[in-house]
Amino acid sequence: MSSQSSISRKAVDRIFLPQPSIRHEILLAGVGFLSLSSGVAFGQGVSDDPSTEILLDPITITATDQRGDVGPDLDRKSNAGSRLGLTARQTPASVEIIDGETIRQRGQMDVNQAIVRNGIGINFMGSPGNGGTSLGMRGFTGHGSVTRLYDGVKLYPGSGTITFPFDSWTVGRIEILHGPASVLYGEGAIGGAINIVPKKPLTDRSRNEIRTMIGTDGQKGIAIGSAGPIDERFAYTLDISGKGSDGWMERGDASSLAVSGALRWQANDELALTFSHDHGYNKPSAYFGTPLIEGRLDERLRRENYNVTDSLVRFRDHLTQLKAEWTPNETLSINSTTYYLSSDRDWRNVESYLYRPQTRDILRDSYIAINHRHEQVGNRTDLTFESRFAGMENRTVVGFDVNHIRFSNSNNSPYSGQSVVDPIDFDPGHFISPDPFRTTLDSTTLQYSLFADNRLAINDQWSVVAGFRYDDPRLKRTNPQTGARFSRDLDSFNWRIGAVYTPVPDLAFFAQYSQASEPIGSMLSLSDAQRDYALPRGEQYEAGVKFSFLDGRADATLSAYHIRKKDVLARDPDNPTIIRQIGLQSSQGIEVALGLDIGDEWRVEANGTILSAQFDDYLQAGGDFSSNTPPNVPRQAANLFASWAFAEDWQVFGGLHYAGQVYTDDANTKTRPSYLTVDAGLQWRPTETATIELNVYNLFDEIYATSGGATQWLVAPPRSATLSARFTF
Numbered sequence: 001m002s003s004q005s006s007i008s009r010k011a012v013d014r015i016f017l018p019q020p021s022i023r024h025e026i027l028l029a030g031v032g033f034l035s036l037s038s039g040v041a042f043g044q045g046v047s048d049d050p051s052t053e054i055l056l057d058p059i060t061i062t063a064t065d066q067r068g069d070v071g072p073d074l075d076r077k078s079n080a081g082s083r084l085g086l087t088a089r090q091t092p093a094s095v096e097i098i099d100g101e102t103i104r105q106r107g108q109m110d111v112n113q114a115i116v117r118n119g120i121g122i123n124f125m126g127s128p129g130n131g132g133t134s135l136g137m138r139g140f141t142g143h144g145s146v147t148r149l150y151d152g153v154k155l156y157p158g159s160g161t162i163t164f165p166f167d168s169w170t171v172g173r174i175e176i177l178h179g180p181a182s183v184l185y186g187e188g189a190i191g192g193a194i195n196i197v198p199k200k201p202l203t204d205r206s207r208n209e210i211r212t213m214i215g216t217d218g219q220k221g222i223a224i225g226s227a228g229p230i231d232e233r234f235a236y237t238l239d240i241s242g243k244g245s246d247g248w249m250e251r252g253d254a255s256s257l258a259v260s261g262a263l264r265w266q267a268n269d270e271l272a273l274t275f276s277h278d279h280g281y282n283k284p285s286a287y288f289g290t291p292l293i294e295g296r297l298d299e300r301l302r303r304e305n306y307n308v309t310d311s312l313v314r315f316r317d318h319l320t321q322l323k324a325e326w327t328p329n330e331t332l333s334i335n336s337t338t339y340y341l342s343s344d345r346d347w348r349n350v351e352s353y354l355y356r357p358q359t360r361d362i363l364r365d366s367y368i369a370i371n372h373r374h375e376q377v378g379n380r381t382d383l384t385f386e387s388r389f390a391g392m393e394n395r396t397v398v399g400f401d402v403n404h405i406r407f408s409n410s411n412n413s414p415y416s417g418q419s420v421v422d423p424i425d426f427d428p429g430h431f432i433s434p435d436p437f438r439t440t441l442d443s444t445t446l447q448y449s450l451f452a453d454n455r456l457a458i459n460d461q462w463s464v465v466a467g468f469r470y471d472d473p474r475l476k477r478t479n480p481q482t483g484a485r486f487s488r489d490l491d492s493f494n495w496r497i498g499a500v501y502t503p504v505p506d507l508a509f510f511a512q513y514s515q516a517s518e519p520i521g522s523m524l525s526l527s528d529a530q531r532d533y534a535l536p537r538g539e540q541y542e543a544g545v546k547f548s549f550l551d552g553r554a555d556a557t558l559s560a561y562h563i564r565k566k567d568v569l570a571r572d573p574d575n576p577t578i579i580r581q582i583g584l585q586s587s588q589g590i591e592v593a594l595g596l597d598i599g600d601e602w603r604v605e606a607n608g609t610i611l612s613a614q615f616d617d618y619l620q621a622g623g624d625f626s627s628n629t630p631p632n633v634p635r636q637a638a639n640l641f642a643s644w645a646f647a648e649d650w651q652v653f654g655g656l657h658y659a660g661q662v663y664t665d666d667a668n669t670k671t672r673p674s675y676l677t678v679d680a681g682l683q684w685r686p687t688e689t690a691t692i693e694l695n696v697y698n699l700f701d702e703i704y705a706t707s708g709g710a711t712q713w714l715v716a717p718p719r720s721a722t723l724s725a726r727f728t729f
Contacts, residue, residue: 073097073595074508074546074555080175080195082465083184083382083397083453089546090455092465092498092510094178094559094591096120100171100199106641106655107681107695107722109213109221109243111168111196117657117679119176120591121609121637122192124659125707127714128288128313128347131163134707138179138563139587139613140191141632144519147181147189150196150278150319153339154185156445158374158407159525163345164280164317165196167258169211169223169241172199178591179561180516180540182494186401186449186471187523190516190538190565198278201235201264202227208729215722218246218253235264245285248717250305251428252285274323286311289712290705291353291362293423295670299703301423302715306362309428312348317341336381343374348431354711355423362426367417367433371410374524378403382451393457402448407524409441439480443524447473461502468495471517475526486531492517506548514540518565533581536567553597562588564616571619584616585630601645608638608658618666625666632707634660634674649685654678654699664709672713675704691726 074088080095081088088095098118108114112133116124125141126132135146143157155162165171174196181189206228213221221244227237238261245254262276286307290297321339328334352366382399412435419429453467472491479485498512516538520530544559568583589611596604613633618625629635637660643653661674678699684692698719705713 074548074557078175080177080193082455082467083384083399083451084395084455084465085384086455086465088557089502089508090463090500092500092512093514094120094542094544094557094561096176096178096593098174098176100168100173103168103171103174105683105693106653107679107693107697107724109168111165111171111174114168114171115174115176115194117639117655118641119174119194120178120593120607120639121589121611122176123632123634123637123662125632127707128284128286128349129161129351130157131161131315131345132166132284133162134160135194136632137191138561138589139611139630139633140563140565140585141630144188144521145191147185147193148196149185149193151198151276151321152195152337152380153319153321153341153376153378154403155341156374156376156403156405156524157522158343158372159370159409159441160522161345161372163282163315163343164319165198165258165278166280166282167241167243167256169225170198170239170258170260170278172197178559179542179563180494180496180514180538182471182492182516182518182538183451183467183469183496183514186447186469187473187490187492187517187519187535190518190540190563198260198262198276199225199227199237199239201237201262201274203229203235203264203266205229207237209726211724211726213243213722213724215245216720217248218244219720219722220244233266235266237262247285247287248720249285249287249303251307251309251311252287252305254283254285256280256282256284270327272325274321274325276319276321276323278317278319280315280317282315282317284313284315286313286349287714288349288351289353289708289714291355291423291712292710293355294357297703297705297713297715298423302703302718304424305428306350306353306364306421306426307428308350308431310348310430311350312346314346316344318343331386333384334381335384336379338379339377341374341376341378343372345372345374346370350417350419350431352712359420360423362421362423363418364421365418366415367412367431367435368415369412369431369433369437373406373408373410375406376403377405378447389456392459395455397453398451400448400450403445405443405445405447405524407441407443407445408439409525410437410439412437413440441477441525442480443475443477443526445473445475445524447471463500463502464497465500465512466495466497468493473523475523477526477528477531484528486528488526488531490519490523490535492535506552508546509544510546511543512540514542516540520569533569534567536565536581538563538565540564550596553599554595556592556594558590558592560588560590562586568615568618570617571621573619576619576621583618585614585618586616587611587613587633589613601651602642604640604642606638606640608636610636615666620666622667625668628666628668629663631664631666632662634662636660636674651683652681653683654680670710672705672708675702675716677702677704677716689728693724693726694721695724696721 078088078095081091081093103114123136125134148155177193181193209225211223223241225239229235241258259279264274266272319341323337326334347370350364354363380401385396387394412433449471451469455465457463475488494515496514500510502508517535540563542561546557548555565585567581570583572578591609593607638658640656645651658676664670681695701719707714
């Protein structure tokens with residue numbers, strides 16, 4: 001929360017008495033990353049100003065002690081909505097910060113699970129084909145509409161796939177901007193942007209921890225972490241997490257390894273350099289879904305896996321960065337990040353399953369083998385100026401972003417081959433394809449952009465924030481098999497303007513207008529049929545209020561928005577054989593979030609959304625779908641989390657997640673049901689440096705699906721549990 005008044009006397013004693021404690025360790029880790037988050041740029045920028053750390057301490061203490069650093073903490077600095085280093089209350093947009101320590105305390109070991117279970121109105125559509133990372137926000141779905149970044153580096157989807165990061169152990173925080181973010185990150189992000197920020201080096205304190213975990217379905221894992229100063233000039237962080245599982249379905253074994261490390265050198269009072277490297281190896285369960293029986297999910301098939309015995313899903317990702325932060329004087333700071341990212345992805349699976357009522361069997365097809373190779377080299381540099389304009393405080397950020405990206409897709413297209421199996425008793429067989437494996441796509445993209453952000457504080461009550469970005473990605477694509485090639489320039493210009501009115505310190509009204517552009521499919525793998533289309537355009541109107549009450553023990557936000565996207569591909573009404581960019585799509589809704597310290601060691605956090613999305617003008621081969629709801633967009637979504645420290649060294653907590661019914665086709669004839677899941681946990685601190693935690697997921701064993709179409713769904717895991725022990729030293 002935003003005030004020290006929300007800290008109980010008992011909590012203060014536990015934190016400040018001069019003996020080690022688990023809460024103290026958590027506090028130290030939290031203060032370390034909060035000092036870093038006060039920098040200028042989203043995903044970069046570090047402030048070593050001691051006064052900043054002192055100012056933020058009360059926020060960290062309250063949130064961590066109450067397991068609540070996810071709610072709308074309005075006076076905490078956030079880089080989610082701008083590069084200006086504003087607090088959430090000062091930002092004319094809907095922004096969130098999900099603290100990494102809170103994610104781990106809630107037993108959320110997967111990054112995507114943490115985003116969906118804590119973020120406002122975010123729906124999950126992950127599958128092995130998109131890397132398990134596809135999300136929807138504000139009525140717009142997929143990687144083209146919801147941009148993902150890692151430590152400020154934009155992750156460009158190749159053939160619709162992003163595979164990193166996945167393990168929450170290495171996460172320092174997750175920053176979320178709701179609504180169009182093209183002004184900050186270029187094409188895409190009409191629904192929102194999500195930046196996963198890893199843990200950072202600690203310059204004035206140490207963090208050492210180890211976690212072991214076992215669970216149902218053969219779950220097991222170990223994670224270690226360490227951070228702190230080496231001497232007056234050097235500081236480091238290193239986190240490693242390895243996990244494995246037998247899987248909850250047949251042949252569902254999985255394993256992963258995540259490594260994140262950084263070394264910071266404070267060369268002098270003005271210059272700091274940070275070298276970091278992140279590595280991920282992820283081999284998730286090769287499960288592509290469960291076939292529907294006469295349009296319904298049959299519980300008897302819940303744990304069946306219709307993939308072949310030698311199936312494969314494997315992702316390798318690396319990101320190396322060198323950051324320079326230079327502050328030559330009090331009014332100027334310069335941040336520059338140079339990075340190299342690589343991804344190597346492999347699939348070998350039978351991915352489509354159709355139940356045939358006439359023969360009562362499962363027809364398997366789409367014998368698909370694919371390899372992605374992705375390399376990205378880039379630099380992001382920005383300058384921040386502090387000045388006064390006509391007696392008013394003025395802050396300006398200007399900068400550029402440049403990337404060189406190479407992407408190749410090798411596969412066995414046209415993915416022929418079929419087999420038939422019994423729904424219950426069958427031999428899964430092996431992967432056999434008559435189609436040769438070959439490279440069908442090589443692309444090179446050179447992208448550069450220029451951007452600027454500005455905040456003018458007119459007086460103590462009024463401020464105006466404005467920004468623009470010009471993007472110019474230039475794509476060259478080749479098919480090595482046919483020799484066909486083309487080039488495409490996909491430049492765009494986007495801007496936004498917003499205002500914040502703060503009549504009293506605890507109350508802020510905001511409004512903004514923003515523009516966005518969105519790719520057609522995945523830019524790196526733009527097809528020949530799409531090369532002449534322009535980027536679809538979007539715009540958003542948003543207004544809301546952010547306020548604190550109950551003497552600072554509660555924070556809340558409320559926002560309403562309307563988003564409109566034009567230039568959507570649709571068929572010409574006068575000549576349906578011709579596809580033109582004449583379609584329209586829109587979304588409007590309300591989002592609300594509340595974080596509340598009730599007292600007596602209780603804390604409650606809740607958020608939710610109600611939205612209405614539709615195709616305004618959308619004629620396709622199957623008919624006129626205007627006024628229909630786009631697929632995979634729920635009308636309602638909500639999260640609730642509560643924790644209660646019912647006794648000394650004991651705490652119980654629980655969370656609810658609700659997602660409304662969605663349509664699975666443009667015609668709105670097929671639906672996937674709504675679902676409500678409950679997670680719960682119990683935490684015990686037997687000593688000052690040890691924590692034992694039991695987590696139960698899907699407590700009531702709800703049977704539901706998170707994605708899928710008309711004939712097969714990806715079923716969510718059944719009830720499971722983990723027992724973990726965490727030690728600090």
